[in-house]
Each structure stands twice: as C-alpha cells, then as structure tokens.
Amino acid sequence: MKKTKIIEGRACPKCESVENQMNYGFNRSGTQRCKCKNCNRLYTLNPKTRAFSDEIRQAAIKTHYSGVSGCGVGRIFEMNKANVYNWIKKAGK
Ligand SMILES: [Zn+2]
Structure with missing residues (x-):
C-alpha cells in the first residue's frame, strides 16, 4: 500500500508537491529542515513568509x-x- 503523508503548510519549493514532505533535521538557526521525497529537494521552513503586509x-x-x-x-x-x-x-x- 502506498503511504501518502501530507503535513499542513508544507510544500516543496521545487515541484510544489504537498505530499511526502519529510522532516530532515534542523539548520544552524533552529529552523526545521524538510525533504521532498518526490524530487529529493532539501529546503527549510520559513515562518516569515509574510514579513510585509x-x-x-x-x-x-x-x-x-x-x-x-x-x-x-x-x-x-x-x-x-x-x-x-x-x-x-x-x-x-
Ligand atoms: Zn519536490
């Protein structure tokens, strides 16, 4: 059976998939790092996506x-x- 895991608010910046986005540790400043299992892209979550109104x-x-x-x-x-x-x-x- 194929497992699909969707974590809310998480999407791959490369392939824009919201499925199979895994936790991949943290970077130096403590930001959650994620890995897209579809295209193997590593990225960090940015909580300040709306810095400007x-x-x-x-x-x-x-x-x-x-x-x-x-x-x-x-x-x-x-x-x-x-x-x-x-x-x-x-x-x-
Ligand atoms: Zn991806």
Missing part, C-alpha cells in the same frame, strides 16, 4: 507604476529589491 505591498507596487524602478522602490520601503520584483511580477498577471 498587503498594504505595504500595494504601496510598493503603486510606487513602481508611478515610475520608480524596482531598486528605487526597495530603497524607499527598505526591502530587498528581489521582493519588489516578485510582487510586480505577480501583480502584472
């Missing part, structure tokens, strides 16, 4: 569309520019 996100996107570059938005809102580009990409869909 929707309000800040909307404001950042708005600022970008008013003519500020992603880098500039990052500087204004004191966040990683990769963050900003991610939001812009998502908002553009």
